[in-house]
Amino acid sequence: MWIRKGDxxxxxxxxxxxxxxxxxxxxxIPRPQTEKQKQVEQLIMxxxxxxxxKLNMSRRAxxxxxxxxxTAFLAQNKVFGAGLWDVGKEEPFELAAVEQKxxxxxxxKYFIIDVQSxxxxxxxxxxxxxxxxxxxxxxxxxxxxxxxxxxNFAKEMFLxxxxxxxxxxxxxxxxxxxxxxxxxxxxxxxxxxxxxLPSWLMAQKRTELNQMAGSQRAxxxxxxxxxxxxxxxxSTIDRAATIEQMEREIEVYRIDSWKWYCHTDPARxxxxxxxxxxxxxxxxxxxxxxxxxxxxxxxxxxxQSKKLGHLANPQDVEQAALxxxxxxxxxxxxxxxxGSSDGENWKAMNDYNPETGDFLWHKVLMDVKRKxxxxxNVYPEIGSFFNTLVVQDPIMAMHGMGxxxxxYGADHVVWGxxxxxxxxxxxxxxxxxxxxISDELCEKHGYKKITEEDKAKIFGLNAARLYNxxxxxxxxxxxxxxxxxxxxxxxxxxxxxxNDAHGWVRRLG
Amino acid sequence: MQEPAWxxxxxxxxxxxxxxxxxxxxxFDAMSDAQLQTYRPSLSDQELMAWDGNFTSEDTLxxxxxxxxxxxxxxxxRFIEQCIxxxxxxRHRLSSAA
Numbered sequence: 001m002w003i004r005k006g007d008x009x010x011x012x013x014x015x016x017x018x019x020x021x022x023x024x025x026x027x028x029i030p031r032p033q034t035e036k037q038k039q040v041e042q043l044i045m046x047x048x049x050x051x052x053x054k055l056n057m058s059r060r061a062x063x064x065x066x067x068x069x070x071t072a073f074l075a076q077n078k079v080f081g082a083g084l085w086d087v088g089k090e091e092p093f094e095l096a097a098v099e100q101k102x103x104x105x106x107x108x109k110y111f112i113i114d115v116q117s118x119x120x121x122x123x124x125x126x127x128x129x130x131x132x133x134x135x136x137x138x139x140x141x142x143x144x145x146x147x148x149x150x151x152n153f154a155k156e157m158f159l160x161x162x163x164x165x166x167x168x169x170x171x172x173x174x175x176x177x178x179x180x181x182x183x184x185x186x187x188x189x190x191x192x193x194x195x196x197l198p199s200w201l202m203a204q205k206r207t208e209l210n211q212m213a214g215s216q217r218a219x220x221x222x223x224x225x226x227x228x229x230x231x232x233x234x235s236t237i238d239r240a241a242t243i244e245q246m247e248r249e250i251e252v253y254r255i256d257s258w259k260w261y262c263h264t265d266p267a268r269x270x271x272x273x274x275x276x277x278x279x280x281x282x283x284x285x286x287x288x289x290x291x292x293x294x295x296x297x298x299x300x301x302x303x304q305s306k307k308l309g310h311l312a313n314p315q316d317v318e319q320a321a322l323x324x325x326x327x328x329x330x331x332x333x334x335x336x337x338x339g340s341s342d343g344e345n346w347k348a349m350n351d352y353n354p355e356t357g358d359f360l361w362h363k364v365l366m367d368v369k370r371k372x373x374x375x376x377n378v379y380p381e382i383g384s385f386f387n388t389l390v391v392q393d394p395i396m397a398m399h400g401m402g403x404x405x406x407x408y409g410a411d412h413v414v415w416g417x418x419x420x421x422x423x424x425x426x427x428x429x430x431x432x433x434x435x436x437i438s439d440e441l442c443e444k445h446g447y448k449k450i451t452e453e454d455k456a457k458i459f460g461l462n463a464a465r466l467y468n469x470x471x472x473x474x475x476x477x478x479x480x481x482x483x484x485x486x487x488x489x490x491x492x493x494x495x496x497x498x499n500d501a502h503g504w505v506r507r508l509g
Numbered sequence: 510m511q512e513p514a515w516x517x518x519x520x521x522x523x524x525x526x527x528x529x530x531x532x533x534x535x536x537f538d539a540m541s542d543a544q545l546q547t548y549r550p551s552l553s554d555q556e557l558m559a560w561d562g563n564f565t566s567e568d569t570l571x572x573x574x575x576x577x578x579x580x581x582x583x584x585x586x587r588f589i590e591q592c593i594x595x596x597x598x599x600r601h602r603l604s605s606a607a
Contacts, residue, residue, distance in 0.1 A: 001558065003566040027574050029563065172528075172577055194578045265528035266577050272528075303574040304535040306518060308528060312574075504571060 002030055003507040006423070006500030015059060015499055016044045017068040018427045022391050023503025025384055025421040027301035028338050030504045035344070036079050043075035051092045064496035066098045069430050076394060084394045085434050102433040110456055111471050113463040114425060115167040116332060116383030116416030118197070119153035150205055153420055158217065158483055159490045160424035160497035164460065164474065167467070168202045169296070170221040170259030174228040174266035175199060177241060199223045203253035213483035216474070219467055221296055222255035226279035230267040237279045243286060250290050256467055257294040258287065263302055263311035272311040276319035284324055293327045294466055300333040300361055314365040321378050328466055330414055334380040334404055335365040336388065346392060357399035357445050366407045379462065380404045383416030387428045398437045402447030410454035414462050421503040512541055513603035517592045529575040536572060537592040545596065548589055554582045
């Protein structure tokens, strides 16, 4: 049985500032905790408990702080190899030392835009509290519907982390357009049964967040894709319905980007699509006419179906990018395939090549640029890529990030986290602030050390360029907005993040 | 023993097939015949979820990437029973070829 990581941790008495195993975002079968991850978890608990005691802090408060995170990175060093993370001996005890390390003492040094953040309308968690399973589990559980829903999303993204702006990222949901009598449906009426995040809802919550903040804190994507409205008699795209929805999402919802899942089929057409097929090209051209030229595309993480699974391979990025040089394609998860549910043997199962650092399907995405150096409109995004690799094996994170930057350039790598699957993104933010590629890998693979300037681009400046965000204006506006005032009050009153990851892991015992 | 090349996913759909349905067929194609043959319709819902091992604490199957529709026990039973009928019809032929 699979349970949410936070529930597993509570049952096991674990409170760790970084997830101690990879959690599933429902795009792959969760993998078992590895022996090394078990060791890291044990060290975090032992050292964190002892450090908290030395500082006369509760373990809960310690683990929710950057001091706890420093302890966690030191634990990874002890297990995966000394020097992977640059953590001074004083950092588990001195907040000033941590702040100096992460930002050089300059708070707000990085303007962070998370282009892959998710919440749900609590649809996928169902009637959990009343389920037979919940009754039989024997330990106290949070209401996970609440944990993953909008209010908690706002708390974990904005109060519990340094994220300045979010892009509410889409899922493969197709809206219903009309009632049986032809009336145009509105808002909740447009949500198909079981759908978790339709475009209207993302737009509504984007607006709600921005109105509450009194500034622009949120952007949103639209889910419409070329196979969402389909004429089943002719087995062709329903262009009229697609245009109607496109105009609604652009003009009414005012979406900021499309979010495509080529391997999904919400209209039950029996197939998916490819970025370089005729329907996708028609969609791109129609969208271009309406001024929308940003396409965020899920690649990598796929499913077992022979018919659909291969459509998440990024091989189709090449022709789409070449044919549409004025359109930008942000490739989510940096196309990490992650096909195996194997824990210990993950590298081999994903065709990791120690000579090149390549692995499935990330290599395909890298090859697109290697073969076509002129391509300038493809952007690897790193949600559930950087954080997954950091937790799985920090050396793999060095290869993944090293290759992204070496191949596409630091000005084309885009920050995302896939939170709330991973809980509050603060741990991933501090991980990337500390992150560096080893001298050995730089020498052997030609990677460059990641500079502060690179990190600033990846954390937010690249996304700002793609989404037309004026970072200088935002830097002035956000410190005075209502959300920042709420955050300061929250922190002054002792508000703490809870280290809950909401993704799935196997239940022990 | 080598598992025959099951293709439940490739069979004509026995009901209107959503992406979740297509993936659920593929899920059963990956299930070993030995495991499948231990399925009993008489399993209670709780026993069924334990038998499969990939249900979540929210009583739905963790079927990767199927974000628009949950696989509950009823849907699971409908598909596995159809899959058993499929395998019974092709087992001899595919096993000979394997």
